[in-house]
Amino acid sequence: MAAPRKPFDPPSPEQAAFLEAAIAEYGKATYNYALRLTRNEADARDLTQEAFIRIYRAWRSFQPGTSFLSWVYRIVTNLHRDELRRRKGRYLEEIPEDNAPQRFGGAQPLATEPIEELVERQLSERMSKALAALSLEQRQVLILADIEEYSYQEIADIVGCSIGTVRSRLHRARYQLRRSIESEPKTS
Amino acid sequence: MNGHPTQELLIDYLHGELAPGDDAALLQHLNGCAQCRTRYDEEAALTESLRSYALATERELPAGVRASILDAIEAKPAAAAPWWRPALALPVAAAIALAAFAGYSASHNTRSTMIDAAYYLDDHAALTSAITFSEGNIVPTALYRTENADGAQ
Numbered sequence: 001m002a003a004p005r006k007p008f009d010p011p012s013p014e015q016a017a018f019l020e021a022a023i024a025e026y027g028k029a030t031y032n033y034a035l036r037l038t039r040n041e042a043d044a045r046d047l048t049q050e051a052f053i054r055i056y057r058a059w060r061s062f063q064p065g066t067s068f069l070s071w072v073y074r075i076v077t078n079l080h081r082d083e084l085r086r087r088k089g090r091y092l093e094e095i096p097e098d099n100a101p102q103r104f105g106g107a108q109p110l111a112t113e114p115i116e117e118l119v120e121r122q123l124s125e126r127m128s129k130a131l132a133a134l135s136l137e138q139r140q141v142l143i144l145a146d147i148e149e150y151s152y153q154e155i156a157d158i159v160g161c162s163i164g165t166v167r168s169r170l171h172r173a174r175y176q177l178r179r180s181i182e183s184e185p186k187t188s
Numbered sequence: 189m190n191g192h193p194t195q196e197l198l199i200d201y202l203h204g205e206l207a208p209g210d211d212a213a214l215l216q217h218l219n220g221c222a223q224c225r226t227r228y229d230e231e232a233a234l235t236e237s238l239r240s241y242a243l244a245t246e247r248e249l250p251a252g253v254r255a256s257i258l259d260a261i262e263a264k265p266a267a268a269a270p271w272w273r274p275a276l277a278l279p280v281a282a283a284i285a286l287a288a289f290a291g292y293s294a295s296h297n298t299r300s301t302m303i304d305a306a307y308y309l310d311d312h313a314a315l316t317s318a319i320t321f322s323e324g325n326i327v328p329t330a331l332y333r334t335e336n337a338d339g340a341q
Contacts, residue, residue, distance in 0.1 A: 023257060027249040035247065045253050052257045120244065127241040145203055146235045147242040152205050167205075171196050178234060 019056050022068070027052070030072050036143050037080050039132060047083070051075045070150070074158045077140060084136070130180035138173035145170050189213040192224050195231075202231050 030051055035044035054075050055062075062071055131139060137159075144155045145166075152166045159166065193201070193214055200206050201214050218225050 019257070019261070023249075023254050027254060028247075031249045031253065032242075032246055036242075041250075045250055045256075048249070048253050049256050049260065053260055056257075056261050120240075123237065124241055124244050127237060128245070131241075142238070143242075146238045152203070167196070167200065170203075171199055174199060174231070174234060175195075177238075178230075181237075 015056065015059060018059050019052065022055055022072075023052060026069055026072055029069060030076060033073055033143065033148070034076050034080070036131075036147070037076070037136070037140065043083075047076055047079055050079050054079070067154070070154055070158055073144070073148070074160075077158055078160070080136075126181050126184045129184060130177050133180050134173055134176060138169050138176065141166055141169040142173040142177065189217045192221065193217060195227065198224070198228050198231050202228070202235065 027048065031044055031048045034047040034051070035041065038044050038047060051072060055072065062068065131142075134142065140159055141155055144150045144158060145152070150158065152163045152170075155166045156163045197206070197210075197214065201211060204211075206214060218228055
């Protein structure tokens with residue numbers, strides 16, 4: 001993502017307002033989508049930044065009345081795919097331990113952690129590992145279908161494949177996810 | 189609906205991707221088949237787990253990202269580049285070297301031409317002169333100059 005870029009023309013007040021509004025409204029969702037794809041904060045930050053720069057450059061091409069977030073996700077998906085090709089499939093792996101979600105309290109000692117949170121954390125870890133075991137294509141479709149609640153047609157548009165491919169990827173992803181979760185030893 | 193639905197059909201039903209007629213038929217089947225209802229509930233639970241996981245791991249947009257985006261698109265007029273910056277210094281150095289070489293070559297070639305001309309003139313005079321040079325003979329100018337210079341001493 002560090003490719004040299006031509007300097008931009010000064011943003012017009014209209015463009016600047018559009019971008020500011022887009023970041024405020026969709027920045028978090030975009031970052032979380034990027035984070036689930038890359039599973040890495042640094043890459044997710046880069047991907048989010050690059051996506052919004054693309055949005056800024058192509059803001060006039062957005063069709064009012066269509067889903068803005070779908071458009072953003074399509075941009076993120078394409079950027080991620082391009083970057084993977086450029087790096088030949090190697091992204092930084094794993095979310096750093098020192099940046100755990102705040103809900104679980106980061107490095108909170110297990111002894112003082114309520115049992116519900118402990119169970120939830122363990123379930124979350126199993127889910128995280130199971131998701132990591134999926135192929136990127138399966139993970140994309142699963143995230144978009146089950147977390148983002150997009151239709152197969154919308155996912156096909158975002159990912160750039162047929163509905164049939166979305167369907168088969170989703171079925172396989174769910175089958176593999178369940179197997180991974182079930183095979184993961186349950187620690188107490 | 190004939191027989192039990194496949195797992196794929198249950199997943200499509202869960203995601204609301206069946207045609208209205210198929211959707212209604214499957215719903216009717218689920219209401220009457222405990223086994224398929226359990227299979228469906230397991231699929232629904234998986235989706236629920238995914239959403240819970242997403243919610244639990246959701247993060248705020250890091251503060252620096254917004255600033256980075258705005259910085260990246262902010263058109264800053266290019267500062268006057270110092271002359272010694274490599275991007276400028278190298279072409280400048282190359283231009284100076286080229287000019288120096290061209291100047292040297294030009295002057296070197298001019299001098300060389302003059303020497304060559306004098307040499308050929310002298311050579312021609314020596315070869316074409318049938319008479320031994322003496323004070324009574326006409327001396328070619330080029331040689332005369334030389335002799336004159338010698339004679340001056």
